[in-house]
Amino acid sequence: MVKAQRIRIYDVARVAGVSVATASKALNDTGRMTEETRKRVKQTAAALGFRPNAMARALTQQRSFTIGLLTNDSYGRFTLPVMAGVSEALVDQGVSVFLCGIEDDPALAKLHLDAMLDKQVDGIIATGKRIDRRLPVDLSLLPVPVVYAFTEGPDDAVTLVSDDAQGAREATEWLARVGRKKLVHITGPESFASVVARAGAFRATVGQGAQVLHGPWSEAWGHEAVNRLWSGATPRPDGIFCGNDQIARGVVDALRERGVDVPGDVSVIGFDNWEIVAAATRPPLTTIDMNLKEIGREAGRLILDLAEGKPVDPGVRTLPCKLVLRQSCGGDAIAVRNQGEALQES
Amino acid sequence: MVKAQRIRIYDVARVAGVSVATASKALNDTGRMTEETRKRVKQTAAALGFRPNAMARALTQQRSFTIGLLTNDSYGRFTLPVMAGVSEALVDQGVSVFLCGIEDDPALAKLHLDAMLDKQVDGIIATGKRIDRRLPVDLSLLPVPVVYAFTEGPDDAVTLVSDDAQGAREATEWLARVGRKKLVHITGPESFASVVARAGAFRATVGQGAQVLHGPWSEAWGHEAVNRLWSGATPRPDGIFCGNDQIARGVVDALRERGVDVPGDVSVIGFDNWEIVAAATRPPLTTIDMNLKEIGREAGRLILDLAEGKPVDPGVRTLPCKLVLRQSCGGDAIAVRNQGEALQES
DNA sequence: CGCTATTGGTAAAACGGTTTTTCAACACCG
DNA sequence: CGGTGTTGAAAAACCGTTTTACCAATAGCG
Numbered sequence: 001m002v003k004a005q006r007i008r009i010y011d012v013a014r015v016a017g018v019s020v021a022t023a024s025k026a027l028n029d030t031g032r033m034t035e036e037t038r039k040r041v042k043q044t045a046a047a048l049g050f051r052p053n054a055m056a057r058a059l060t061q062q063r064s065f066t067i068g069l070l071t072n073d074s075y076g077r078f079t080l081p082v083m084a085g086v087s088e089a090l091v092d093q094g095v096s097v098f099l100c101g102i103e104d105d106p107a108l109a110k111l112h113l114d115a116m117l118d119k120q121v122d123g124i125i126a127t128g129k130r131i132d133r134r135l136p137v138d139l140s141l142l143p144v145p146v147v148y149a150f151t152e153g154p155d156d157a158v159t160l161v162s163d164d165a166q167g168a169r170e171a172t173e174w175l176a177r178v179g180r181k182k183l184v185h186i187t188g189p190e191s192f193a194s195v196v197a198r199a200g201a202f203r204a205t206v207g208q209g210a211q212v213l214h215g216p217w218s219e220a221w222g223h224e225a226v227n228r229l230w231s232g233a234t235p236r237p238d239g240i241f242c243g244n245d246q247i248a249r250g251v252v253d254a255l256r257e258r259g260v261d262v263p264g265d266v267s268v269i270g271f272d273n274w275e276i277v278a279a280a281t282r283p284p285l286t287t288i289d290m291n292l293k294e295i296g297r298e299a300g301r302l303i304l305d306l307a308e309g310k311p312v313d314p315g316v317r318t319l320p321c322k323l324v325l326r327q328s329c330g331g332d333a334i335a336v337r338n339q340g341e342a343l344q345e346s
Numbered sequence: 347m348v349k350a351q352r353i354r355i356y357d358v359a360r361v362a363g364v365s366v367a368t369a370s371k372a373l374n375d376t377g378r379m380t381e382e383t384r385k386r387v388k389q390t391a392a393a394l395g396f397r398p399n400a401m402a403r404a405l406t407q408q409r410s411f412t413i414g415l416l417t418n419d420s421y422g423r424f425t426l427p428v429m430a431g432v433s434e435a436l437v438d439q440g441v442s443v444f445l446c447g448i449e450d451d452p453a454l455a456k457l458h459l460d461a462m463l464d465k466q467v468d469g470i471i472a473t474g475k476r477i478d479r480r481l482p483v484d485l486s487l488l489p490v491p492v493v494y495a496f497t498e499g500p501d502d503a504v505t506l507v508s509d510d511a512q513g514a515r516e517a518t519e520w521l522a523r524v525g526r527k528k529l530v531h532i533t534g535p536e537s538f539a540s541v542v543a544r545a546g547a548f549r550a551t552v553g554q555g556a557q558v559l560h561g562p563w564s565e566a567w568g569h570e571a572v573n574r575l576w577s578g579a580t581p582r583p584d585g586i587f588c589g590n591d592q593i594a595r596g597v598v599d600a601l602r603e604r605g606v607d608v609p610g611d612v613s614v615i616g617f618d619n620w621e622i623v624a625a626a627t628r629p630p631l632t633t634i635d636m637n638l639k640e641i642g643r644e645a646g647r648l649i650l651d652l653a654e655g656k657p658v659d660p661g662v663r664t665l666p667c668k669l670v671l672r673q674s675c676g677g678d679a680i681a682v683r684n685q686g687e688a689l690q691e692s
Numbered sequence: 693c694g695c696t697a698t699t700g701g702t703a704a705a706a707c708g709g710t711t712t713t714t715c716a717a718c719a720c721c722g
Numbered sequence: 723c724g725g726t727g728t729t730g731a732a733a734a735a736c737c738g739t740t741t742t743a744c745c746a747a748t749a750g751c752g
Contacts, residue, residue: 006489008738019702024740033700054464055404056738059707064401066465076426084420084447096461099445101430115442118400119412143352219626246626280565354708365732370710379730402708405737
């Protein structure tokens with residue numbers, strides 16, 4: 001099997017009967033020449049199936065059309081949607097993405113980082129599983145621009161995060177809208193910035209006496225929290241806002257086991273819109289989507305602008321979360337009416 | 347902020363007082379020169395923080411130290427472990443990985459493929475979410491080697507898959523070992539090759555009368571299957587082998603709701619070892635791990651060999667699955683004894 | 693017509709390395 | 723002492739593009 005060797009611009013030039021320089025200019029729509037010549041070169045290139053060698057191109061242009069995505073999120077739960085967004089925003093600009101999983105290991109991070117810099121990436125997007133933790137590697141003073149998506153960076157960096165407070169407000173208001181009066185918030189450890197932000201917004205919306213329970217990010221904690229609430233003497237809630245979908249699933253399961261109807265007696269709303277969890281819950285979870293893919297898209301656009309030298313204001317950009325309706329909150333009539341409004345608005 | 351511009355080999359040569367050619371040879375341990383000269387150049391390079399430009403290097407060496415990973419698995423459930431393995435096997439060889447999600451879209455696949463070829467990848471690893479489906483793009487007749495991992499390729503390709511039959515045997519035998527007599531297999535649609543393989547091995551191990559139920563790959567199906575089994579007239583099973591962890595979780599949940607104790611009355615075993623599902627189930631699932639990371643590692647090694655021109659036999663390589671013990675099967679005494687044996691063997 | 697602009701294109705120099713070739717200096721040898 | 727190897731390093735060619743500098747031919751102009 002003889003592998004067809006690649007056509008070089010030299011071949012195109014020879015066949016088209018022009019010099020290499022002219023061929024290059026013809027194909028890049030630069031320089032001056034007869035429209036006829038340009039067309040002829042382009043046709044020859046197409047006929048021969050010429051594809052420029054990106055390496056050689058990168059060497060002269062100082063631009064590799066390659067960026068690196070550095071992540072410490074091994075499950076990929078947060079990274080994958082971000083990655084999908086980045087890729088989507090960049091693929092038709094001809095930019096490819098190096099994915100580097102670094103697992104919180106500084107040595108591994110350095111290894112990947114150096115490899116990427118050697119390969120002349122045009123920029124780096126740093127992303128992680130926690131909005132308030134840094135990657136185990138210093139990305140300042142790099143010879144290429146950096147965008148932080150869903151992970152913490154230096155103060156003067158370009159950073160993208162989802163709006164936890166707005167998401168929490170959205171969730172809380174929806175519970176109120178479907179007629180729930182006594183709300184509680186079951187969420188993760190207080191050491192997470194997003195937990196604090198969401199809890200803050202929850203308290204601000206519900207008012208004083210708002211009850212917030214902290215625990216681990218697990219189904220088991222959702223269970224336990226329900227047991228605690230239902231066995232205690234305090235009045236039981238009729239609306240539960242959970243810090244993530246796993247907790248929400250634990251809550252829903254615990255309620256079902258207790259014979260409490262969801263969404264009949266109690267409405268439950270989650271956070272993350274982790275399809276795998278949200279859709280498998282019975283009933284499927286109404287939840288808050290953090291718009292990670294859009295964060296990825298925006299990160300892609302920004303890193304591209306930076307790579308091209310366009311000015312980009314540093315600072316934190318906050319993207320809104322979005323309510324995703326399934327069945328764990330009820331309020332179908334409202335939902336339908338809502339959608340009607342949305343349609344009319346658009 | 348002045349960005350430190352990169353050191354070129356030219357700079358190293360000048361500082362070390364040698365020619366560029368000598369510097370190159372010194373750093374690559376090629377050519378002939380005084381040991382003293384070589385050492386001096388290396389020290390200068392280290393002192394200056396010189397890192398060779400991979401692009402320039404690739405241009406002459408015809409080797410980019412870059413490979414592409416093409417996948418259509420958007421959840422990343424199968425791809426991520428594979429990717430992690432690939433990356434692990436390659437990162438310390440200085441090889442970076444382009445990740446391309448193509449979503450079953452031929453046009454998108456072509457776009458990514460062309461971008462990768464333009465960037466002179468040394469090889470491509472194709473992977474997917476189904477072992478018996480092809481990616482929507484033709485990877486034969488490419489100018490670079492291809493390895494298929496967990497997805498179907500041409501007959502003469504290098505392909506890596508997990509051993510479904512062996513995994514299923516392992517699961518079935520374990521159920522027998524913990525003392526279960528009446529086994530059933532609840533699994534996915536018969537249109538999946540892996541379903542057929544696993545069911546075949548199950549039947550072969552259990553003997554005639556082995557009961558196999560097909561349905562969708564969902565928790566809901568696990569539920570329904572249990573309902574069907576427990577409401578029917580047929581004798582109820584005491585050991586259930588599930589086609590994946592989601593079904594297993596549905597089964598376990600349904601049994602608990604019926605007051606059937608797992609693993610007291612019935613043992614349940616899953617397939618996939620999808621941490622997220624397996625660990626959150628109550629009790630946590632004993633399951634079969636497909637060793638995806640190892641498949642990734644092996645794919646990485648193979649593509650590297652191919653890229654270096656080493657001969658690699660085409661054909662399908664099958665990697666064994668591994669039993670992962672948690673609590674849904676019971677048999678703890680056996681498990682402990684087993685581990686003792688394993689320790690002695692090693 | 694002689695002079696300057698413009699046009700359409702070419703040759704050569706980058707880009708940052710590696711690899712091959714060349715060459716001077718020195719040692720060995722009979 | 724002339725011929726023959728070796729050694730260590732420099733010079734040059736090359737990888738496949740883009741870009742700059744340059745040039746011949748034509749056009750415009752008073």
